[in-house]
Amino acid sequence: MYQFSLNLFCALLLFFFFFGPSFSSPLSNLTFFGGAFLSNNSIVLTQETSCAPPPLPDDTALPPLSPLSGVGRAFSANPFHFLDLSTNATASFSCSFSFTITSNSSCPFGNGFAFQITSNTGLFSVYDGYMGLPEDLETSTEVQDSYFAVEFDTSFEPNLEDINGNHLGIDLNNIMSLASVDVVTKGLDLKSGKEMTAWIEYRDSAKVVRVWLGYSSQIKPPDPVLVAQIDLSKQFKEFMHVGFSASNGRGSSAHVVDHWRFKTFFGFLPSTMPMDIVEDDDCIMCSPVDSDLQIGSFVYHPLNKRILKFALVFGSLAVVTLIVAAAVVIFLVCYLRRRRLRRARSERHMHRFHGGRMVPKMLSLNEIKSATNGFNQDKIIGEGASAVVYEGAIPSYGSVAVKRFNYENGFDASLSRIPFNTEFSTMVGCLRHKNLVQLQGWCCERNELVLVYEYMANGSLDKILHNRTSLTKFLTWERRLNIILGVASAVKYLHEECVSQIIHRDIKTCNILLDSEFNAKLGDFGLAEVYRHSFRARDATVPAGTMGYLAPEYAFSGVPTVKTDVYSFGVVVLEVATGRRPVDEESLAVIDFVWDLWEKGSICKAADPKLMNKFSKVEMERTLVVGLACAHPNCDKRPTMREAARMLRGETALPVLPSRKPTVRIQSVLPEGCEEIMSGDHIDDTPWSTPRTHFSRN
Missing domain, CATH: 2.60.120.200 (Jelly Rolls)
Incomplete structure (x- = not known):
């Protein structure tokens, strides 16, 4: 293509050299x-x-020589x-x-x-x-x-x-x-x-x-x-x-x-x-x-006139022929190149899918650094306990979010390697849903652990909901309800529709990202647990998550279940509807705030004042009731995510809530022989050392 363009340029140059005007x-x-x-x-x-000297008296005389x-x-x-x-x-x-x-x-x-x-x-x-x-x-x-x-x-x-x-x-x-x-x-x-x-x-x-x-x-x-x-x-x-x-x-x-x-x-x-x-x-x-x-x-001369006309006609025909030929060649080259790129893209996608599952591409560290300008500080769009997220651009993907884990701790540091391994294995497993952030690539080179996700233009729901950014005014009730339904669809997919059941363990507004049209996508699977056999008993672990979103039984026992995810989802529903944080600066939980208004019979007063009453009261009441049902202190009383999604859409009746907030009842699930753990006579760092818990800063 470049050779043809060069030849065309040379031909036009020669044409104008011989036939064009000379200067x-x-x-x-x-x-x-x-x-x-x-x-x-x-x-x-x-x-x-x-001025010369004055003229001679005789004006008729010739001027003097000078x-x-x-x-x-x-x-x-x-x-x-x-x-x-x-x-x-x-x-x-x-x-x-x-x-x-x-x-x-x-x-x-x-x-x-x-x-x-x-x-x-x-x-x-x-x-x-x-x-x-x-x-x-x-x-x-x-x-x-x-x-x-x-x-x-x-x-x-x-x-x-x-x-x-x-x-x-x-x-x-x-x-x-x-x-x-x-x-x-x-x-x-x-x-x-x-x-x-x-x-x-x-x-x-x-x-x-x-x-x-x-x-x-x-x-x-x-x-x-x-x-x-x-x-x-x-x-x-x-x-x-x-x-x-x-x-x-x-x-x-x-x-x-x-x-x-x-x-x-x-x-x-x-x-x-x-x-x-x-x-x-x-x-x-x-x-x-x-x-x-x-x-x-x-x-x-007539001869020169004929020569000129012939030259002009021949030159015009030559230029038109060259232009048409160039246009045809350029069209063919572009068409063939597009077909080749389409075929290569199709083959690349075929290679990236195995058994219906998407396999992210392994990227080199040079590609990652090029995408983020060498992990430039100006590219940072988010930070967490174990990772920093950068905005970047990779030619084959476009805009991406680069999640860098071991930026301080080194390759062998477990605080960064464990979340990386957990998130990577979870995302590679079966996650392919419109309301889940898609993993597009990864890098494990030198002392760097990196995951590359699709870029979400509007960032996290938490920032828009609570920080009063320029986008807050666009967070209308219709969009908020659409966000809640999107998250419900994603969690239902994890619990019931994925090949292996996945418990997210960290559902919160910080991990809900919004694209350019305010569609919600759930991300951050660093704490997720995958259960490949449904009959396998859950093991007790050190509870990990964010204060305010943790279910009471999970914080006490350390055993994650689908109902602990439902509880976190219920808190998110109440947070989005009310605009209040899970726990405000006065240590008042949003759940207690909404329960108090429920007991007074004025639950719709919990709606976010920033909505300025521009919402459907029926939808608002239904959403708040579903939020309280999902965040019920008793896990047995909570609906499944499928049931919660149907209730939010008005496809099924709402649950009957008690007139007052139920009390929390916790039943110990510690294994036999471990009573000394709770007695205080023996303390160690085994996974069952609850209620010692680990909470993220977010």
């Missing part, structure tokens, strides 16, 4: 003489100088084709440029400047005057050179038959104009210091020169200020140079030309067709200066 810099297109130079893409012909510092000329470096000797055809031309003539108020204006077409750029006046034009070529006995000029005269020279000191004139091999016009009568002033624009055209078919002048560089005046019937076919040589010349004489002016554009045309042009609309394709060399100054020429 060159302004300095290579212009040659400067005298005091002329290029400044900021403008041609400066002369600059203001100190150095040529006040003369400046700029011409095209290469000549243009004006006469075709094979067909005796003469070129028509079109020219436009902007200019300014400025002068110090204490000095008179200089002579002015002229647009000039000449066969010899070395021809100029020996005097510091005459706008840099040759004096008189008509008197020469051997006329080998010629020039045509349009002068913009700002000085009055009676000996040159000037009409005034503010006029336009057309000169042909002589500084005395063939035709001239007073621009002041046209509402114009060459000495105003404003930028002006001139348009000059010659149509060989009509043998007419036309000159337009105005203050706008964009809008050409409708009528020319000067029209002269002149046959330039007898004056043009085969190749001639185009440019400008200016002089100051006894005055001082700055003559500046910019935005210059010149084109020549061979062939017939209808008199009704403006020469300005002839496109740039009609010049074989266009050189932009500041995107406006252009110099060009085009030989408009």
